Amino acid sequence: MPWNPHIYNQFKEKRREPFFDLISHIMPKPGMEMLDLGCGTGELTKIAADKLEVSGALGIDSSAEMLAKAPHQPNLSFTQRSVAEQLKSADKWDLIVANASLQWVNAHELLFPALISKLNPMGQLAVQMPCQKENRLNQILDDLVHEMPWQQALRGAIRKSPLLSLDEYTPLLYANGAKETVIYQKVYPIIAESVDSLYDFISGSALIPYMEKLKDDAKPFFIAAFKERIASHFHSLPMVYPFKRIILVARF
Numbered sequence: 509m510p511w512n513p514h515i516y517n518q519f520k521e522k523r524r525e526p527f528f529d530l531i532s533h534i535m536p537k538p539g540m541e542m543l544d545l546g547c548g549t550g551e552l553t554k555i556a557a558d559k560l561e562v563s564g565a566l567g568i569d570s571s572a573e574m575l576a577k578a579p580h581q582p583n584l585s586f587t588q589r590s591v592a593e594q595l596k597s598a599d600k601w602d603l604i605v606a607n608a609s610l611q612w613v614n615a616h617e618l619l620f621p622a623l624i625s626k627l628n629p630m631g632q633l634a635v636q637m638p639c640q641k642e643n644r645l646n647q648i649l650d651d652l653v654h655e656m657p658w659q660q661a662l663r664g665a666i667r668k669s670p671l672l673s674l675d676e677y678t679p680l681l682y683a684n685g686a687k688e689t690v691i692y693q694k695v696y697p698i699i700a701e702s703v704d705s706l707y708d709f710i711s712g713s714a715l716i717p718y719m720e721k722l723k724d725d726a727k728p729f730f731i732a733a734f735k736e737r738i739a740s741h742f743h744s745l746p747m748v749y750p751f752k753r754i755i756l757v758a759r760f
Contacts, residue, residue, distance in 0.1 A: 522709075525696050526753045527552050527607050530636040533690045533757040536560045540602040543626070544568070545591050546609020550578030556605060557584060568594050591619075600628050606635045608713075608753075614670045617680065624684045624760055632759050633681075638713075639693060639752040640669035645710045648737045653718060658730060665721035677756055686758040698749040703739045706749055707731070 540562045544553040547567030557565040568589040569575050578586040591606075591613050604623055613619055623633060640646040646669070652658060653666050672680070678691055700706045711719075715734075722730055742749070 522696065522698060522751075523608070524552070526636050526694065526755065527555075529694065530607060530634050530755055530757065531556050531559060531605070533755070534560060534603065534605075534632055534634050535759065537602065537630075539563045541628075542566070542603040542605060543594070543599075543601040545594065545604065545606040545623075546570075546612070547578070547586065548574045550575065550584070550586050552607060553586075553605075554579045554581060554584060557581070560603070562603070595622050595626065597626075600626055601631060602628050603632045603634065606637075608636055608638060610635055611637045611640055611669065611671060616670050616672050617676075619670075620677075620680055621684045624681075627760050630759065632757065635754075635756040637671060637754050639754055640671055640714070642752050643750075644741060645706060645738070645749065646714055648741060649710065649714060649718075649734065652730075652734055652737055658733075661723070661726060662718055662721050665717050667717065671754070674754065677754070681756070681758045685760045688759045690755065690757040693752055693754050695750045695752050698751050700742075700747040700749060701745060702747075703735050703742070706738050706742065706747060707735050709749075 538561075540560060542557060542560070542562045542565040544556065544565060544567040547553045547569045548571070550567045553565055553567040556562075562583065564583050565585070567578065567584070567586045568591070569586070570588065570590050572588055575586050575588055578584075591610070604627060610616070610619065627633065638646070653662050659666070674691055674693060678689070681689055681691075698706070698709060700709070718730070719727060
């Protein structure tokens, strides 16, 4: 089950809300060169590049399926590459954006200093991530995959969320040279009319590594168990899911 642009984009408008909050805190400067980590289809890369009037933008993503949808524009380029591979490059940037992508990268206490080292003087880092440790759907999924028989079936695919707390990100940024910061958590409520709707929302992101690992004959049972857990928590209609995200913007 690779990344599927159609499934991911079912909640396009809801996923865009934190992105627009994120880029609203970026200070545009003439001639900026921007790097977008985990750009997906590149649609939001284009929006950011146009809004900030950057000279050039590179979007990277590990999914060929997502990048196949990337837009074409003279100041935009895209390549299939992981964040770890990008960090090996000597290139430096005026702006590094990571919209809902760094939750897939481990060891944030090491990752953030590495990203900051790739900024030019007065460069900006803008990061938005779902609060996996606090978001209820992530918690339900994490509980399920740590139970048998799923823990055995998913051995090697179960991930611990790498996200730090706001109290940890704040000194981390300043310890690495931050001059100005915007750091906060915000709730983006998802109002759903069915369990299937909440399932579809998470199936386009956090569920993907588990579905890739499970054998085909086990997938229907896993999905049914997950939906049953969702239903046991969200009792009334409409189902209100307080989806929490962290927004971090800093100038160095």
